[in-house]
Amino acid sequence: MFKTCIIGASGYTGAELALLLQQHSQFDLAALYVSENSHDAHKNIGDLHGFLYEQIDLPLLPLKESDMLALAEEMDAIFLATPHEASHEWMDKLAGKKAVIFDLSGAFRLKDKSVFAQYYGFENTQSAWLQQAVYGLADWHQEQIKQAALVAVPGCYPTASLTALKPLFNAKLLDSQHRPIINAISGVSGAGRKAALNSSFTEVSLQAYGVLGHRHQPEISNYLGTEVIFTPHLGNFKRGILATITVKVAAGVSAEQINQAYQQAYAGNPIVRLRKSWPKIDDVAQTPFCDLFWKFDSQSGYLVITSAIDNLLKGAASQAVQCANLRFGFASQLGLVN
């Protein structure tokens, strides 16, 4: 058994991760941490998150900076389900020791430092870890993940978008003159657990946000290999993302080539499900799957793809477990799919 802990365990993704690790046959969930001055310190996680009641009997321990070195030498894996700034600040103390780090935040996803100032609102000063971090797109970057000391688990919208677009881009089926257009709707849990006016029950309606300026636009473009137009929307439901993506394919590309690209990319992968009808959010909520379906208009050359995931699972916690599975030598889907 590999010894694991979660920092930021009281949050939405941390709680999901706790259950996945607790139920996993090869990972031992040894401890849960919150920040030093957390209001939730010393509470049992099952008292905070009802779905974990009597499932996990562990307290949320306040983590002091002075304890981090010992933790990094004791654990085999540390999962950071913390805000970008906290992951950024703590990486120096945690990474490069015995524990492999799986960071669910965006702090180490991109190599280009200027992106952080522009899109994240802070300067990324952890140059060495930025360079070493491996982007944990688990269905694509398996070989790099297997070697990583630090895995930067992708954002939720990039996971939905890249899973849909990479088979097409890699097979050179896209018309390079037209940017893929991604319209995606997320449930409110994407914004995290802390109270905020724009995610309060009475305020949320279906609305676009972050238009032409969301931090996931550079993340998607970077790992796809071409610019995209990405428009996120906040929907009045709790969890899940539905991304509807429109692309123009290169002249002469056939429906057969498109189908083949998806089959080749995901044949034998139980996490990415190539559907026979349009997936809906309820099909993937509470699951580790990414469901894809598409329709091609051969007359115009336009292709529309829908990608559906649970933002807290495939968009965060279960993808982190896929990465850990790969890193410790197991099948990517172990503990996630039967």
Ligand SMILES: NC(=O)C1=CN([C@@H]2O[C@H](COP(=O)(O)OP(=O)(O)OC[C@H]3O[C@@H](n4cnc5c(N)ncnc54)[C@H](OP(=O)(O)O)[C@@H]3O)[C@@H](O)[C@H]2O)C=CC1
């Ligand atoms: N929600 C989602 O759908 C997704 C989220 N992510 C990313 O995963 C990370 C966690 O997200 P999520 O679970 O939604 O967030 P939450 O806000 O629900 O939880 C954040 C956790 O981090 C702790 N925390 C907050 N501030 C600090 C701090 N300064 N120092 C240390 N710990 C802190 C919180 O506990 P406390 O403050 O009590 O210590 C809590 O346990 C974020 O980086 C997010 O961007 C990635 C993909 C999807």
Ligand SMILES: CC(=O)N[C@@H](CCC(=O)OP(=O)(O)O)C(=O)O
């Ligand atoms: C609905 C909602 O607010 N979603 C979040 C995305 C959450 C996520 O995956 O992103 P990071 O890990 O990059 O923070 C947002 O748009 O900021």
